[in-house]
Amino acid sequence: MTLHRDSLAQLSAKLAKKEVSSVELTRHYLARIEAQQAALNAFITVDAEKSLAQAAAADARIAKAGAAPLTGIPIAHKDLFCAKGWRTTCGSKILSNFIAPYDAHVIEQFDRAGAVLLGKTNMDEFAMGSSNENSAFGPVRNPWDTAAVPGGSSGGSAAAVAAMLAPAATGTDTGGSIRQPASFTGVSGLRPTYGRVSRYGMVAFASSLDQGGVLARSAEDMALVLGVMAGYDERDSTCIDRPKDNYVGGLGNGVKGLRIGLPKEYFASGLSQDVAGPIHAAIEEYRRLGATVVEVSLPNQALSVPVYYVLAPAEASSNLSRYDGVRYGHRTDQPGDLMQLYKKTRAEGFGPEVKRRIMIGAYVLSHGYYDAYYLKAQKIRRLIAGDFAQAFTRCDLIMGPAAPSVAYDLGSKTTDPVRMYLDDLYTIPINLAGLPGMSIPCGFGDKGRPVGLQIVGNYFDEARMLCAAHAFQQATDWHARMPEAFK
Amino acid sequence: MLSLEQIAGIAHLARLELAPGEDAALQQQLNNILAMVDVMAAVDTAGVEPMSHPQQLMQRLREDVVTEHDQRETFQAIAPEVEDGLYLVPKVIE
Numbered sequence: 001m002t003l004h005r006d007s008l009a010q011l012s013a014k015l016a017k018k019e020v021s022s023v024e025l026t027r028h029y030l031a032r033i034e035a036q037q038a039a040l041n042a043f044i045t046v047d048a049e050k051s052l053a054q055a056a057a058a059d060a061r062i063a064k065a066g067a068a069p070l071t072g073i074p075i076a077h078k079d080l081f082c083a084k085g086w087r088t089t090c091g092s093k094i095l096s097n098f099i100a101p102y103d104a105h106v107i108e109q110f111d112r113a114g115a116v117l118l119g120k121t122n123m124d125e126f127a128m129g130s131s132n133e134n135s136a137f138g139p140v141r142n143p144w145d146t147a148a149v150p151g152g153s154s155g156g157s158a159a160a161v162a163a164m165l166a167p168a169a170t171g172t173d174t175g176g177s178i179r180q181p182a183s184f185t186g187v188s189g190l191r192p193t194y195g196r197v198s199r200y201g202m203v204a205f206a207s208s209l210d211q212g213g214v215l216a217r218s219a220e221d222m223a224l225v226l227g228v229m230a231g232y233d234e235r236d237s238t239c240i241d242r243p244k245d246n247y248v249g250g251l252g253n254g255v256k257g258l259r260i261g262l263p264k265e266y267f268a269s270g271l272s273q274d275v276a277g278p279i280h281a282a283i284e285e286y287r288r289l290g291a292t293v294v295e296v297s298l299p300n301q302a303l304s305v306p307v308y309y310v311l312a313p314a315e316a317s318s319n320l321s322r323y324d325g326v327r328y329g330h331r332t333d334q335p336g337d338l339m340q341l342y343k344k345t346r347a348e349g350f351g352p353e354v355k356r357r358i359m360i361g362a363y364v365l366s367h368g369y370y371d372a373y374y375l376k377a378q379k380i381r382r383l384i385a386g387d388f389a390q391a392f393t394r395c396d397l398i399m400g401p402a403a404p405s406v407a408y409d410l411g412s413k414t415t416d417p418v419r420m421y422l423d424d425l426y427t428i429p430i431n432l433a434g435l436p437g438m439s440i441p442c443g444f445g446d447k448g449r450p451v452g453l454q455i456v457g458n459y460f461d462e463a464r465m466l467c468a469a470h471a472f473q474q475a476t477d478w479h480a481r482m483p484e485a486f487k
Numbered sequence: 488m489l490s491l492e493q494i495a496g497i498a499h500l501a502r503l504e505l506a507p508g509e510d511a512a513l514q515q516q517l518n519n520i521l522a523m524v525d526v527m528a529a530v531d532t533a534g535v536e537p538m539s540h541p542q543q544l545m546q547r548l549r550e551d552v553v554t555e556h557d558q559r560e561t562f563q564a565i566a567p568e569v570e571d572g573l574y575l576v577p578k579v580i581e
Contacts, residue, residue, distance in 0.1 A: 097565075098565065099565055101558070101561045101562055101564075101565060194541045194542065195541075195542055208539065208540050208541060209541075234547075234549065237546055237547055238540075238542060240542070300530075303526065303527065303530060305523070306523055306524045306525075306526050306527050307527065309520055309523065309524055310524055310527070317501060321502070324502075325567060326566070326567070326574050326576055327562070327566050327574060328562075328565045328566055328567075329567075331567035331568070335576075335577050336577065337577050337578075337579075338576050338577050338579050339502075340504075340577075341576060341577055342502040343502050343503060343504035344504050346501075346502055346503050346504075347503050347504040347505070347506070350503070355501075355503055355513075356513065356516055356517065356520070358501045358503065359494075359497050359498065359501050359503070359513065359517060360517060360520055360521075361501075362497050362500040362501040363489070363493075363497050363500075363517070366497070366500060372528070373524065373527075375537055376527050376528070376530075376532060377524075377527060378537035378538050378539055379532035379535040379536070379537050379538070380527055380530055380532060380535075381537075381538040382535055382536060382537070382538035383530075383532070383535060385538060385541070416519075417516060417519070417520070418519045418520060418523050421520075421523070422523070432541075433541060434541020434542065
């Protein structure tokens with residue numbers, strides 16, 4: 001069976017025409033997940049019984065002609081979306097026994113649409129990482145080359161989509177955690193505008209930066225999924241009450257007259273030549289399709305990584321203070337007194353990267369250092385957001401690389417955390433500004449590893465971004481390439 | 488530069504017990520991160536309003552009505568140790 005090669009849109013049509021049932025489709029993907037788990041480690045939790053029950057319910061709904069486009073489609077979820085009755089670990093030992101007692105808004109949205117929860121995907125612990133090597137459940141491998149990392153932190157979702165173990169998967173993006181793994185694994189990934197998708201029930205890392213989004217194999221498939229995920233939810237006070245655009249309906253609008261801004265800072269010395277080549281070729285393709293290109297400048301871009309490594313740890317140290325071994329999650333079996341209970345539980349439950357960030361956060365928020373670090377970073381954050389506002393007076397979309405290199409080998413960057421942090425220089429500024437960003441495959445670099453083109457839109461301009469990505473994918477076939485071992 | 492004494496203080500604030508030798512490793516890693524962050528000090532931010540959030544909106548308010556029902560049993564079913572509807576911790580007051 002080659003159902004997994006179909007796009008989500010094609011599968012949706014086949015389900016509607018009853019050429020295949022949701023139960024058959026779900027079984028097919030579950031078998032693929034099981035067969036590839038040893039090679040990729042893309043999933044943390046799979047529960048065939050639960051998934052197949054949902055699939056059977058979807059088939060009943062399709063039979064009664066009450067189906068929506070995602071009814072019966074299996075979707076994998078990053079293991080930080082709480083799903084009632086499902087273990088939700090966030091890639092951490094401290095939540096390794098946590099069975100979520102409620103659904104995230106995103107999960108409710110997929111349930112209402114009749115989608116099938118296919119499983120929970122592996123990730124860097126608490127979404128802190130860029131290589132998926134920080135998971136308490138072991139690293140994920142890149143389907144294009146299993147010696148390489150898949151990127152992170154949504155590495156399990158990216159690998160699952162790239163290896164066609166799921167037609168689409170959710171992710172979250174706090175500093176690039178959807179776009180960078182999408183780039184590394186040759187899939188399409190979209191982080192919507194901050195506030196477009198509810199964060200209710202999404203385990204918090206850095207609340208002013210976190211946003212849920214989607215990884216899939218085309219812009220069209222992402223448009224279908226975003227149409228379900230997005231939406232107002234009063235339980236997230238930062239979720240914006242604003243109608244959804246018709247993401248699918250606008251896909252065919254083309255790019256004639258589209259003004260593309262290229263930030264000169266994104267093409268400076270740090271960018272690998274094997275990445276720069278495919279990016280420039282993609283920009284040329286857009287010119288051929290009728291877009292115009294203008295140089296823009298983001299002068300404070302180089303400050304983004306330093307600002308992020310103050311603000312994100314500060315917010316994380318506060319958010320992660322809830323893991324105390326009292327109400328849920330791991331608890332030390334050597335508690336001693338109450339203070340020892342807290343300290344031992346957290347020392348045992350968190351991995352090294354999470355501890356580093358909690359400590360940085362506690363320090364920059366502490367008395368005497370708050371102004372020099374936290375407040376200063378918030379001021380520079382405004383300068384960085386202002387750069388984008390200025391750039392968007394001259395262009396409709398900004399394009400550039402999503403990462404400075406192709407995927408690197410497992411273990412090659414783990415000894416120097418700061419070096420790995422600095423690789424996120426093209427994705428982090430977008431999170432600081434709260435803008436929507438995307439990565440779509442646009443070629444291959446060294447060792448035949450994929451390269452992603454980053455597309456950044458103005459606030460709530462997801463429909464225009466998806467349209468631009470779709471136009472590129474109609475004219476090229478990079479997004480349709482499949483890793484040989486997983487065809 | 489953070490001293491080992493400061494590392495111990497931060498670990499206490501963060502409620503993390505450090506294993507023997509872990510403090511020295513953390514000292515080096517945290518100092519590397521702070522060295523990377525220190526470029527911020529040279530930026531002129533006079534008159535710039537801090538940006539705490541990507542949205543310029545006021546926080547929404549809602550009617551003061553009960554919206555949550557009691558789910559104590561559901562939530563305590565996943566707790567490490569409970570008794571009579573209470574979460575148990577080691578004795579705090581002798």
